[in-house]
Amino acid sequence: MIIFRYLTREILTTMAAVAGVLMLVIMGSRFIRYFSDAAEGDFPASILGSLMLYHLPGFFELLLPLSFFLAVLLAFGQLYMNSEITVLVACGVGPERLLRVTLLPALLVTAMVAACSLYLTPAGALKNELILELQKQKTDFSVLGAGRFQDIGTRTVYAESMSGDNSELKNVFIAERDDKKAANTADSEPRQSVIRAQRAFQEVSPETGSRYLVLGNGTRYAVEPGKAVAQRLGFDRYGVRVTEGQDAASLKDDIELATTAELIATDTPEAKAQLQWRISLPLMVPILMLIGLPLARVNPRQGRFARLLPAIFVHITYLSLLIAAQNAVASGKYPASIGLWPIHGVYLALGIWLSWRDNRGGGR
Structure with a gap:
């Protein structure tokens, strides 16, 4: 023993x-x-x-x-x-x-x-x-920081400032590349767009669970490299899907x-x-x-x-x-x-x- x-x-x-x-x-x-x-x-x-x-x-x-x-x-x-x-x-x-x-x-x-x-x-x-x-899926911007550029998928997001409760961004700039449209056309270059908005907040769809970045009071510019044509779209509310919903199942x-x-x-x-x-x-x-x-x-x-x-x-x-x-x-x-x-x-x-x-x- x-x-x-x-x-x-x-x-x-x-x-x-x-x-x-x-x-x-x-x-x-x-x-x-x-x-x-x-x-x-x-x-x-x-x-x-x-x-x-x-x-x-x-x-x-x-x-x-x-x-x-x-x-x-x-x-x-x-x-x-x-x-x-x-x-x-x-x-x-x-x-x-x-x-x-x-x-x-x-x-x-x-x-x-x-x-x-x-x-x-x-x-x-x-x-x-x-x-x-x-x-x-949180509806705040705890993972985003004001005053710096951050990549989210094919998008680059920049915000000048953030509200005190981290629920809203101010003076937002978004640059994105639409690779899907480029793949469906003969052009090798992806379509690019730039969005500027006075404010932005996040919203989660109750049906799909997808998370959206909702922009308010802004303008979207769509351009194609090598072409002298651009599209300009003004909006009061514009939603950009950030992530798709995913649950435990x-x-x-x-x-x-x-x-x-x-x-x-x-x-x-x-x-x-x-x-x-x-x-x-x-x-x-x-x-x-x-x-x-x-x-x-x-x-x-x-x-x-x-x-x-x-x-x-x-x-x-x-x-x-x-x-x-x-x-x-x-x-x-x-x-x-x-x-x-x-x-x-x-x-x-x-x-x-x-x-x-x-x-x-x-x-x-």
Whole structure:
């Protein structure tokens, strides 16, 4: 019992440290990207915290298997360096006993990864998409800034100032390119137009959910490059569609946002590939544990980092093959009935062979 508590504490403590470092790196990279998008006006900075929070399960489902794998290598490598494994073997604690002791923290990590991949990650991804879509449909200009040019699709928008409640722009200028009309004509150059208006506000259509930029008291000029002809249109009210409506039902057309129950009920290659991927992530944990225990066996003179590079290579190839197989199944190039399971079988066989070889050596 003392050995079990000691080894479990060493593995979980090391895993937490490795996962913390990797999480800081990945979250920092994602935060910088989101912060850059917020600085460009794609969405307000006030929702950054929510976006990062709902991304956490997606980070954990990828980091925990790797962190646990490295924790097994580092924790047992330290035991080999200090000759503690030799003492344990001399006391009758062989490789099979060490494997059983390590199995409980492995099952705990497997349950955590399964909760993330099967439930929390798709729910968090859907929540993020809904937050971003809701932000697009807001009837204020929290994502637009006064005094600077901002691209919205094929349009460039500029406003001189903004009302105090962020609900209306003043002295608005819009330049847009009509690529569709150019594609339907023999002209290669797109039709261009310029709009100037005294004020502008946003409006959401209750029927379609589309968002419109409604301009008031302005003029629209339409020109074609190379021609000395222009059209001038004065208006009291002019609507420009900014984004098309999208609700939760349409968002769930994205297979990555579907729940696991919906994937099980859907008989398409994309759904089967996504379902097998979600199952594969927790399945990696016990298989990596089986590989990690024999790889952690090092000579005290080598140091506990001697097998770290080969182990990382094993994990990278394992994950890369799973990703490649998932893409092949989703595209229909590889039968879903075979799917990702042969890859798990190969690495499971590798772990069994390494463990068998380690048992023959007595774990010393």
